[in-house]
């Protein structure tokens with residue numbers, strides 16, 4: 576099944592994100608165009624667009640066609656107008672409500688300052704769904720490009736795809752084994768360490784009672800601040816997920832046995848720890864534990 580990005584953009588920011596996302600997650604795109612164009616210059620654009628948004632107008636759209644049977648996920652993108660959703664999105668949602676309710680929905684908004692949270696709550700109410708799969712808010716990503724916007728986009732795409740990937744780590748959920756599989760590609764510190772670990776935590780929360788397997792052959796944590804964060808935040812949060820088995824893939828003798836012992840002693844207070852030299856070995860040992 577495929578993913579479709581449906582978006583409206585007046586000044587190109589939401590369009591810019593749609594293009595980048597489409598490439599990253601191989602999604603189709605549909606740009607909504609109102610039949611009567613909004614004023615897009617000067618102060619008048621705020622007056623007319625703002626009024627239309629506040630009045631919850633549903634402007635007629637240029638003809639489009641979507642074969643909803645091709646898509647299991649829809650990503651809706653729009654600029655924030657007067658702290659609410661843009662009218663063309665309202666039209667699209669109201670015209671296709673029954674189809675949209677059957678899909679997983681993610682949403683992104685572009686804004687200059689604030690209002691996205693309110694707007695997303697309104698969109699959620701309009702759709703009548705409990706939650707979005709993923710959300711992201713960008714500050715004028717085309718006109719004010721920033722590293723932060725890039726990072727938000729990467730995290731949003733990872734969440735939609737169900738895995739995390741950075742230069743430092745990759746995290747996947749392996750459905751057939753019920754395993755959250757965290758691979759360190761290289762040593763990571765601070766945000767480079769915490770972002771993938773947080774992604775693992777999210778997957779462990781989403782898949783209750785899964786096994787956590789960490790391939791630590793190419794990296795392991797030893798920065799004091801991160802170890803403290805790991806012990807004081809990550810481990811207690813992980814305990815709440817219901818995960819009981821924690822496997823490490825390591826060489827038989829590692830040059831960092833000291834750090835491994837430090838972590839193992841702390842982890843063993845709440846989890847069963849398994850060690851092996853390959854994914855298959857660790858998974859087999861973990862499965863044997865479940866059967867005991």
Ligand SMILES: Cc1cc2nc3c(=O)[nH]c(=O)nc-3n(C[C@H](O)[C@H](O)[C@H](O)COP(=O)(O)O)c2cc1C
Nearest residue numbers: 584585586587588589624654657658686687688689
């Ligand atoms: C009519 C109108 C109302 C806007 N209201 C808001 C607002 O409430 N909060 C905000 O942060 N930005 C607001 N903006 C700025 C846009 O949301 C922002 O620049 C966005 O990135 C534009 O996206 P686009 O280029 O896809 O149209 C408004 C812009 C317009 C034209």
